[in-house]
Amino acid sequence: MTITDAHFWDLIHAERVRLVDMLEGLSDEDWRARTLCSDWTVDQVVAHLTAGASTGTWAWIRSMAGAGFNASRHNDRRLARYRGATPAATLEAFRRAATSTTAPTKDHAAWLGEVIVHGQDIARPLGVPVTPDPVAVGEVARFFAAKDFAVNSRGLVKGLALEADDTSFRSGRGPLLRGHLLDLVMAMAGRPDSCAALDGDGVEELHRRLR
Structure with a gap:
């Protein structure tokens, strides 16, 4: 069954809210912990998710062009913009973006995958269970x-x-x-x-x- 764009956004929003709920229970030490995503900390991964939920197609193209189409440089620039001065600030930015329907492309399953995979990147090393929707x-x-x-x-x-x-x-x-x-x-x-x-x-x- 092919699902609609609206259903995809419902799934994305639900997974972001699920992740917010988990993040609210973490200590400042947990926010500094390494994740399964390269060398990024929890704080960096959450900022990355906020960036993805806040960057439309043209903003993404401009950012990539400004980074010389170097994905790592692009990510570093977006992290610097959306990472808060404290874990609480980073979390609040992500909470505000949780119901956004902004995305760099219309590949909705990719952005659903981003929040599910990065949620596990955070949760698994910390031993915190996060169980996404099986449909998602x-x-x-x-x-x-x-x-x-x-x-x-x-x-x-x-x-x-x-x-x-x-x-x-x-x-x-x-x-x-x-x-x-x-x-x-x-x-x-x-x-x-x-x-x-x-x-x-x-x-x-x-x-x-x-x-």
């Missing part, structure tokens, strides 16, 4: 399996079969990756830690690709 996770899984966008998700699992053990999701052919759908999404997002939660004869190959 399913939409992201189908998008990641079909298209390379912000992450090279489709290329990463090319030639591998994906099978969720908690939903009916199936994709691809080849050596098998089996596990919870959310763990498959995190694997397609390029998070090496996800390998430990998967089984099947494709896990070794996935781990090799992620190294």
Whole structure:
């Protein structure tokens, strides 16, 4: 079933609010903790999400052009703009952006994936459970399996079969990756830690690709 743009935004907003609720319970030390997203701290990841929810197409193009189309430089510039002086300020900015319908492109599943994946990037190292809506996770899984966008998700699992053990999701052919759908999404997002939660004869190959 194809879902509407309005439904996508409902899902995105719900996941942002879910993340806000979790972030409200973190200590200042937690906000300085490293996440699963490269070397970024919780504070930086949240600022990145605020930037994504506050940047339309033309603003994104101008920012990329100003950064010489260097994605890392672009991200650093956006972080500097949307990161608060304190964790509370960073959180408040994200809370205000939670119901925004602004995005750099109309790839709604990508922006849904961004908040789900980054939510797990934050929550998993801290040992804080955050369980996204299964419908939302399913939409992201189908998008990641079909298209390379912000992450090279489709290329990463090319030639591998994906099978969720908690939903009916199936994709691809080849050596098998089996596990919870959310763990498959995190694997397609390029998070090496996800390998430990998967089984099947494709896990070794996935781990090799992620190294």
